[in-house]
Amino acid sequence: MNIAQIRAAKAEGEPIAVLTAYEAGMARAAFAAGVDAFLVGDSLGMVVQGQRDTLAVTVAEMAYHSAMVRRGVPSALVIADMPFLSETSIERALASAGTLMQQGGADMVKLEGGAEKAPTIAALTAAGVPVCGHVGLLPQRVRKLGGYRIQGRGDDEARRILDDARALVEAGVDMLVVECVPRELGQALAEAVDVPVIGIGAGADTDGQVLVMHDMLGLNEKPPRFVRDFMQEAGSLPGAFAAYVDAVKRRTFPTQSESF
Numbered sequence: 001m002n003i004a005q006i007r008a009a010k011a012e013g014e015p016i017a018v019l020t021a022y023e024a025g026m027a028r029a030a031f032a033a034g035v036d037a038f039l040v041g042d043s044l045g046m047v048v049q050g051q052r053d054t055l056a057v058t059v060a061e062m063a064y065h066s067a068m069v070r071r072g073v074p075s076a077l078v079i080a081d082m083p084f085l086s087e088t089s090i091e092r093a094l095a096s097a098g099t100l101m102q103q104g105g106a107d108m109v110k111l112e113g114g115a116e117k118a119p120t121i122a123a124l125t126a127a128g129v130p131v132c133g134h135v136g137l138l139p140q141r142v143r144k145l146g147g148y149r150i151q152g153r154g155d156d157e158a159r160r161i162l163d164d165a166r167a168l169v170e171a172g173v174d175m176l177v178v179e180c181v182p183r184e185l186g187q188a189l190a191e192a193v194d195v196p197v198i199g200i201g202a203g204a205d206t207d208g209q210v211l212v213m214h215d216m217l218g219l220n221e222k223p224p225r226f227v228r229d230f231m232q233e234a235g236s237l238p239g240a241f242a243a244y245v246d247a248v249k250r251r252t253f254p255t256q257s258e259s260f
Contacts, residue, residue, distance in 0.1 A: 021069045022065045035245060047219070054140060059082075071105075080110070083096075108175070110133070135168070182259075183203025187206070190206045201224060218232055225258060
């Protein structure tokens with residue numbers, strides 16, 4: 001898929017299966033099973049490097065892992081995270097995005113934040129950089145938040161996240177990730193904007209789903225409630241990836257008990 005095809009999938013009501021990836025072999029196996037797009041997430045800080053959170057990951061490390069994924073899936077849509085403090089100014093954001101696209105081979109970059117990121121997103125898109133926004137729970141702010149907590153509970157909080165999403169779309173994002181919000185808010189976001197909304201812990205009514213690969217393969221000893229161990233069900237890597245894609249496409253994942 002490319003960006004135009006991802007948008008067409010939303011318009012046609014076809015759920016989009018996204019998965020994180022950090023190297024060529026696993027990405028290749030997931031792509032063969034039907035995964036539509038890959039997020040090279042700064043989650044690699046935790047699941048690959050063993051860090052306590054994502055904040056230590058650098059632009060150079062993101063570009064390195066993105067390049068590996070690109071070599072494994074040369075025809076897939078690859079999205080690379082802008083790591084912590086890599087877009088604190090428009091100049092720095094442009095330089096970081098350039099590294100991720102030129103050296104990392106990414107098709108799109110993702111950055112966390114609400115309406116305050118609109119000027120940065122507008123500058124990136126004006127320079128020809130496709131951008132994916134990220135609202136709801138923002139893992140790069142976990143130390144400020146004091147933990148990984150559900151966001152968007154209550155009318156005021158839900159309204160703020162909806163307003164943030166609209167501001168990012170107006171600034172030019174081509175896709176949105178919404179993390180760890182009530183199922184009703186995930187659905188409201190997908191209905192409120194015309195770009196694909198990919199949920200993680202946001203219920204089954206978004207335009208698609210994304211999970212951390214290590215989580216859906218059962219490698220997290222204490223997975224969040226919105227994670228399903230597809231390896232346990234399938235018994236093999238190809239089977240687990242195929243089961244994930246099938247569950248996303250049929251909207252049988254996440255269930256009510258796997259949602260907030």
